[in-house]
Structure formats: C-alpha cells, structure tokens
Amino acid sequence: MNRMEEFMTLQRELENEPAALQSTTLRCLERVGRARKRARFWKIPVSAVAAALACFVILANTSVAFARSVGGIPLLSDLAKAVTYEPGLKAAIDNEYVQPVGLSQTKDGVTLSIPYLIADKSQLVLFYSLHSADGRSLELRGAGLGGLTDEFGKKVEYTSYCEGPENGAEALQKIHYQFTNGSETPEKIHLELIAADRSAVVPDAPAAANFTMDVSIDHSLFQEPEKFGIQKEYSVSGQRLIVQSVEIAPTMTKITLDTPKTNTALLRNIAFSLSDEQGNMWSGRKNGITATFDPFGDNVRDVYLESNFFSHSKHLYLKLESVGWLPKSMRTVEVDVKNKTASPLSDSIRMTQLEQNGSRLNLTFEKPIDGKNLSQIFSSVYSDSAGNWDVKSFSDRSSENRMEEIVSVNHWKGGIIYLTRDWTPPAVPNEPVVITLK
Numbered sequence: 001m002n003r004m005e006e007f008m009t010l011q012r013e014l015e016n017e018p019a020a021l022q023s024t025t026l027r028c029l030e031r032v033g034r035a036r037k038r039a040r041f042w043k044i045p046v047s048a049v050a051a052a053l054a055c056f057v058i059l060a061n062t063s064v065a066f067a068r069s070v071g072g073i074p075l076l077s078d079l080a081k082a083v084t085y086e087p088g089l090k091a092a093i094d095n096e097y098v099q100p101v102g103l104s105q106t107k108d109g110v111t112l113s114i115p116y117l118i119a120d121k122s123q124l125v126l127f128y129s130l131h132s133a134d135g136r137s138l139e140l141r142g143a144g145l146g147g148l149t150d151e152f153g154k155k156v157e158y159t160s161y162c163e164g165p166e167n168g169a170e171a172l173q174k175i176h177y178q179f180t181n182g183s184e185t186p187e188k189i190h191l192e193l194i195a196a197d198r199s200a201v202v203p204d205a206p207a208a209a210n211f212t213m214d215v216s217i218d219h220s221l222f223q224e225p226e227k228f229g230i231q232k233e234y235s236v237s238g239q240r241l242i243v244q245s246v247e248i249a250p251t252m253t254k255i256t257l258d259t260p261k262t263n264t265a266l267l268r269n270i271a272f273s274l275s276d277e278q279g280n281m282w283s284g285r286k287n288g289i290t291a292t293f294d295p296f297g298d299n300v301r302d303v304y305l306e307s308n309f310f311s312h313s314k315h316l317y318l319k320l321e322s323v324g325w326l327p328k329s330m331r332t333v334e335v336d337v338k339n340k341t342a343s344p345l346s347d348s349i350r351m352t353q354l355e356q357n358g359s360r361l362n363l364t365f366e367k368p369i370d371g372k373n374l375s376q377i378f379s380s381v382y383s384d385s386a387g388n389w390d391v392k393s394f395s396d397r398s399s400e401n402r403m404e405e406i407v408s409v410n411h412w413k414g415g416i417i418y419l420t421r422d423w424t425p426p427a428v429p430n431e432p433v434v435i436t437l438k
Helices: 003-013 019-038 046-062 064-070 073-082 087-094
Strands: 099-107 110-119 123-132 137-145 159-163 174-178 187-198 209-216 227-237 239-248 253-256 267-278 291-293 300-305 316-327 333-336 339-344 352-358 361-369 378-384 393-398 402-410 416-423 434-436
Touching: 087 110, 099 209, 110 187, 110 209, 123 137, 137 159, 137 174, 227 316, 239 267, 239 316, 253 267, 267 300, 361 416, 378 402
Parallel strands: none
Antiparallel strands: 099 110, 110 123, 123 174, 137 187, 159 174, 187 209, 227 239, 239 253, 253 300, 267 316, 291 300, 316 434, 333 339, 333 416, 352 361, 361 402, 378 416, 393 402
C-alpha cells in the first residue's frame, strides 16, 4: 500500500470527524487507563509504541480534521491565517479539501517549505513559507513551472499570482496557478522558484536562493464542479453581452462570457455577485486572478468569484453588479509630444506630465480608484509615427482615491506616440441583470 492509498484509507475512517474522533479518543484513553491498571509501562512492547506514534504522525499530516481536533499545531493555525480574506478557500479547508505535500528544501541558508496544497481542475494553490538563517525577510519573485507540458506533450497555459509575506516574515503564504485556454491542473508540476530579499530596491537584484522541486497533485481527490449552462444574450448599456455558463468549483466560481463583434465597445471590466436563499453573497476574489481575456486581449471572457461550492445552497442567483465598456474609437490614444497633449481620453483619465530625458520619454497619467481597483490604464504595447515600438517600464503609485501611472518609452521617433488603452471606469448597468441558476 503506497502513501496515497494509506491517505485515502485514513480519510474514509475519519469521515465522521470531528465528533467521532472525540469519542474514539475517549475510548482510547479508557483502554489505556485499564491497561495501566493491569500492567507496568515497561511491559508495553516498544513496537506498539512506535506504531502508535507513527499512526499519530500520519494522521496529523494527512487529515486536517485530526490535526484540528488535537489542537496546538501552529501549521494549521497558519493555514487558516493564509486564507483569512478568501472565504472560498477557507470553506475548502473547513471541509478538509486539502492535500498534504510536506516538501522542504534548503539552499544558501534559506529554507522553502510547502506543507499543503488545494487544487481542482482549473486552479492550484500552493501554501509555502520562507525562512532565512540570518533572519532576513524574504519573498518569492518568481514562480515558474518550467515549460510545463501535459501527458500529450502539449504546453500547459497558466497565469500565476504570488503573495508576499503579509502575515509575518515566516507565515504561510500562497501561490495561485490558474490554468487557462483549455489547460487543466497537471498531475505533476516542476517548480522553479526564486527567493529574494524584500529590502532589495533593484527589481533584478541577485536572488537569495533558487529552488527547484517537483510537486504531485492527486486528481482522485478532486471534486467535480457544479455546472450551469446559460447561453443567453442581454442588452447592457447599449452593448450586447452573452452569458454562456457558470461553473462552481471547490476553489473558485468561473463565469464564461462572449461579446458579439458588432458591439461598438470592448468589455474591459465586469463584476458579478452570487447569492443564495439565505442572503449569503459571494463576489469577486480579493486575491489571485479575477478575470481573463479573449485570445486577442480585447474583451473579458472569464470572470472569477469566490467559491460557494461547500455552502450547499438550494437556490442561487447571479447578478451583474457593474460593467466597463471602452468605445473601440478610444482604444488608441495619440500623444503629441511637442504640444504635450493626449487624446482621446475620458473625463476619468488625464495626462499630468510629459518629460523628455534623452531618448527616454516619461508619460504620467492619473485616474480615480475606488479603493481596490488598481488596474493598469495602458497595455505594454506602444508605437511611434514610424511604426517602432518599445516600452521601457511601467510604474504606479496611489493615494486614497487617485492612482498615477508612469509609462517610460525608449527609441521613439517623430513627434507622435500611440498608446493602447486597457482601462475604463466601471458603471452600474442601466438594466438590471439577474439570472436564476437553481
């Protein structure tokens, strides 16, 4: 019997946790008490003690319910802290939808540990911690999967999001891998991770340590998502929006959309909420990837909400909360370097500074924010009047209600720069859209 078979056996035995565990523990203590009355400690076989300890270690490392029941295990406490603001992942942990990993590697005085993961067909969340022997505060600055391919040799497409140490230098943090364009979570991944000093000012400063390791994901533990086919077209603020489907998985809810080519505007941002018969509500995720675009990068195709997979709601309602349509005629913004003007720009965006420094041109733009929307105003593609293109860097800074974006371009010629606009302010739709899923 391999480790995974042992794990599955233990999971079946602990299906009635934690109530059954408590009564089992009490019965076990009663038996131990009776045994102590009958025999001295030195008469208990050493092999039996070793077996009991081994059983405890296996249970503590493979069953979240067992670890929670015995209490006092800091790792489980850290796991809960890591998902404080993500109710979907918290529900997954509460329902034991966690796979043990137990990997640890030390390089150049830095230890990387990956104790747990949560995964379904579309997303993988790795929980990790970094510890430096000299006490430095570290963060991951690279979380690649090493040119990952599936069992057929096809490249696996994904986007990733790596969190920094917000709950303490050595607290558990997360890496989100979201698999896109038909790719699914593989059964095995090859991680290429870069740990860097958080105090390093230069982005490309030397790494504190480089790690490579393989992580296996057990697909037999996956639970099937709940799927709803919609295929309905709506008129939203003068444009057409097609809601194709909704899929509720253990780690997230995915809403798949389509937009007709006849629309005069591009769908650049959109927000939904999900509610049930008891008034519970799930909205867009606060961490990780919130949306992905079509292959051309023009329109939002998939929107991701917090998962309510484990809520077992009898009735579910999907509501369109806000939408941001960018007129196609305003996608390209022309910057006149000589006259220091940029057009067309909406009332919500303005160019506040144009500074020329040799071959570099720094353009500063400002837009309002609502406290959580820090979306980039422009894409990383620009061209000049001669057809050349190059972007040196993007940077931004924000206050309580305004955000500045600085675009630095090199090797431009002529007096005109063309930028590609990505962001438009969201607005509440004129017509309410509420879809009954069940």
